[in-house]
Amino acid sequence: MQQHEQVAMIKRLLALREDRRDEKMLDEVVHIPISKYTDQALLDRELASAFTTYPLIAGHVSQLSEPGSYIASDWEEFPYFVIRGEDGRVRAFYNQCRHRGSRLVDQRAGSVKNLVCPFHGWVYGLSGELKGMTRSHDFPGIDKSEYGLVELPATESGGFVWVARSPQASLDIPGHLGSFHDDLVNFDVASLVQYKKTRVVKEANWKLLIKTYLEGYHVPYLHRETLAFAFKRGVIAYDVEGPNIRLSAARTNIGDTAMKPEAEWRILDYASVYYTLFPNTFFILHPDYVSINTFWPDGPERSIWTHEMLYRAEDFPGSTGQSALNKRFTFTNDDVFDKEDFAVAEDVQRTLTRGGSKYHVLGLAEGLLAMFQDNIDQRLDDVVEANNEQVA
Numbered sequence: 001m002q003q004h005e006q007v008a009m010i011k012r013l014l015a016l017r018e019d020r021r022d023e024k025m026l027d028e029v030v031h032i033p034i035s036k037y038t039d040q041a042l043l044d045r046e047l048a049s050a051f052t053t054y055p056l057i058a059g060h061v062s063q064l065s066e067p068g069s070y071i072a073s074d075w076e077e078f079p080y081f082v083i084r085g086e087d088g089r090v091r092a093f094y095n096q097c098r099h100r101g102s103r104l105v106d107q108r109a110g111s112v113k114n115l116v117c118p119f120h121g122w123v124y125g126l127s128g129e130l131k132g133m134t135r136s137h138d139f140p141g142i143d144k145s146e147y148g149l150v151e152l153p154a155t156e157s158g159g160f161v162w163v164a165r166s167p168q169a170s171l172d173i174p175g176h177l178g179s180f181h182d183d184l185v186n187f188d189v190a191s192l193v194q195y196k197k198t199r200v201v202k203e204a205n206w207k208l209l210i211k212t213y214l215e216g217y218h219v220p221y222l223h224r225e226t227l228a229f230a231f232k233r234g235v236i237a238y239d240v241e242g243p244n245i246r247l248s249a250a251r252t253n254i255g256d257t258a259m260k261p262e263a264e265w266r267i268l269d270y271a272s273v274y275y276t277l278f279p280n281t282f283f284i285l286h287p288d289y290v291s292i293n294t295f296w297p298d299g300p301e302r303s304i305w306t307h308e309m310l311y312r313a314e315d316f317p318g319s320t321g322q323s324a325l326n327k328r329f330t331f332t333n334d335d336v337f338d339k340e341d342f343a344v345a346e347d348v349q350r351t352l353t354r355g356g357s358k359y360h361v362l363g364l365a366e367g368l369l370a371m372f373q374d375n376i377d378q379r380l381d382d383v384v385e386a387n388n389e390q391v392a
């Protein structure tokens with residue numbers, strides 16, 4: 001958001017606060033069948049549509065700072081790694097040796113000079129080319145140039161590294177995110193550095209986990225001991241760009257804007273700004289740090305949740321800075337997300353298949369959940385085969 005857009009957003013939030021209402025999201029109450037969270041056949045269709053045709057976030061660019069640095073997939077379903085080449089380009093490959101399929105990198109992130117297969121020692125360069133075969137005399141007639149790693153679409157944009165499962169997927173990130181891409185650029189997400197990234201299995205459907213973020217209704221109740229004080233009388237404004245949703249939630253101090261000229265208003269001083277980056281990332285801008293939360297389905301009732309926290313080094317100098325940062329991370333990650341939001345989501349998931357109601361009901365202030373669900377559902381028929389292409 002440019003400064004004038006930040007001022008406009010703050011004015012929207014101040015007006016909503018007067019009315020004590022979120023921006024209108026729905027005309028009527030919506031019912032969501034619980035099978036959306038339990039059905040394997042539906043998950044298979046989601047994987048073949050939203051998770052195949054859209055760009056997925058591999059991580060933050062600070063993890064690929066030099067040639068040879070790589071980020072590996074957090075999701076067994078899609079075993080890739082992204083690596084920066086000697087030429088500075090970012091490329092993604094299946095994490096699979098072309099000899100007999102061993103994994104080439106086994107850390108979630110790291111740095112290598114070459115990719116050496118642990119099984120029989122074949123060596124690949126950073127651009128995926130097969131550089132050397134051990135006992136090459138035992139492979140007569142094999143042309144090395146035909147046994148490079150299988151490449152996938154990848155790019156870096158707006159501070160994130162993006163990949164896609166389908167070679168046909170478009171990686172036009174500014175086109176995909178519209179004005180939200182400008183937000184990433186204006187907030188200079190690319191210049192942040194990673195504090196920590198965690199990966200945890202949660203016993204809940206991936207959509208159920210994302211949906212915990214999409215309304216403010218629960219904040220005074222579920223978060224009464226943690227976040228509620230910061231968002232007292234909080235109200236939400238929202239915008240959409242294609243299937244992506246941005247929600248801006250006023251903080252308790254938004255009335256303090258009256259004491260400053262508009263030219264000095266900064267949205268993050270008075271609100272938190274959240275994005276659902278379609279399909280599976282929930283990205284949060286706080287005043288002094290940023291959170292990337294991504295949810296990878298591992299069956300209809302289980303997901304892998306990764307949380308990458310980013311910050312600006314000058315905001316948290318020295319050991320005091322690092323301990324402040326650790327406190328922020330622990331509070332957000334453990335106390336709020338894990339022990340409150342996702343604990344309740346797991347609890348809900350446990351009840352789903354044990355009888356009782358067959359649907360959930362969404363009130364008008366929960367409209368973004370309905371919108372998100374709709375965005376997933378609308379694409380269920382856009383099925384594209386993921387790239388399993390191999391040399392015959």
Ligand code: FES
Pocket residue numbers: 097098099100101102117118119120121122
């Ligand atoms: S599987 Fe990689 S060298 Fe054999």
Ligand SMILES: [Fe+2]
Pocket residue numbers: 212213218219223341
């Ligand atoms: Fe929450």
